[in-house]
Amino acid sequence: MATQYQLPFKLADPTLLHFDSFVGDKWVQAKSGQRFEVLDPGTDKAWASCPTNSADDVPDAVEAAHEAFQHFRKVNPRQRAKWLLKWHDLTTQARDDLAQIVTHETGKPLAEAYGELDYSLGFLWWFAGEAERIQGTVSTAAAPNRRLFTIKQPIGVAAALVPWNFPVAMVLRKVGAALAAGCTMVVKPSPETPISALVLAELAQRAGIPTGVFNVLTTDLENTPPLSEALCKHPLVKKVTFTGSTRVGKLVASHCAQGLKKVTLELGGNCPFIVFDDANLDQALEQLMTLKWRHAGQACITANRIYVQAGVYDRFAALLKERTATLVVGHGSTAGTTMGPLTTPRSIDKAIAQVNDARQRGADVLLGGSPLTSQPGYFFEPTILSGMTDEMQISHEESFAPIAALYRFDTEDQAVQWANATSMGLASYAFTKNIDRMWRLLENLEAGMIGMNTGNQSAAESPFGGIKESGYGKESGKDVAVNEYLVTKTGTLTIEGQY
């Protein structure tokens, strides 16, 4: 359907853009005919609309994916790899256009949108390689004349429930693994970021990926829970992958439990970032600057609680303040912007509540602390809070906002105890030049991913996933990610006349 909205940017290839859902090989409306608006978080203005699909629209999409699976499961892995590589090449060519779209959906600065695209392209490249490396096993049984072997087969139709903070990366991380395994997929992008997912569908079609293998069902905030529930409970959906909050992850798991569906959950972080007295402070600071302010703090692996040892606390806080004060907050497409808006107005409300709570309980606001209301859009000042303590809200819940919360600690044991004092366990970061201590931290910090003198550990080749209430299952990395979309079948063979 043509859109009546004015595009706030120019595309080199406007035919990439679609504003309808993609099921099978067709661009489709919701059965209800309803549509919802897509807003630019940097202006609060609508620039597109998409179909408001409901639970009623789920069966057509799942059936299209199921029909496609009957053929796709038998396609030679090399052919699947070639399609993924072709998709990679076409997405690379569309990089400039996709960057504009990501910036206008999420608010992130263009340079960060490019960074997300390069990260995303890594998934198509990586999973093309993984497709041909799916292997079973052969072994000799204890019983005589018997051999055991296992084969791996695609599990079936997968449903992906995707967040808005990295809309291209999160789609491609999930679908790359699914297609490498031989599964087909129905993607439900977030209400904030449907357009980039639809561009990926256009590119998948151009890459020759067969009809029904990649489907996109858009919907608004209100219809997200029932549509997602219908996907989780549809009998032909055999696998669900979700990235988002722990609260919603538990709901997804409970919907899937009824059908004993295989589930991957990438949930909340509340990640600690620990700086010891013997750290290279420049290194720690530089890593924190990127990790904390990336997408205005809206990443599940961002540093939520920053623990700094007493000997360097004041210096580190002063340096962080000095560097943070140089950030330029503005619309993501404006040249020179280094931090964009939050993606949703809900996030502003939460940030205000968290800063007020910390302030009332005795924290000092070293920088920022308020929404920026002088311009339209959902802007919040880069904020540094010092003197944080355990009873403050931020200690127990993710900010998902540009708030750096500093805690002073004395000993390694104290830092580890505080870092682990959370129900979550996605990522932890530690900065020290003491190798014995670093090894102890690797073993003692309760998280699925440990950054050691680095704040950047996300990559296609690196297994991504948490423990505790940060979820289960791995995305990306060798074998583990594709395994999430495979089932193992065991064969037992009797061989006469052998041993």
Ligand SMILES: O=CCCC(=O)O
């Ligand atoms: O926010 C979740 C994903 C972040 C990442 O993949 O680095």
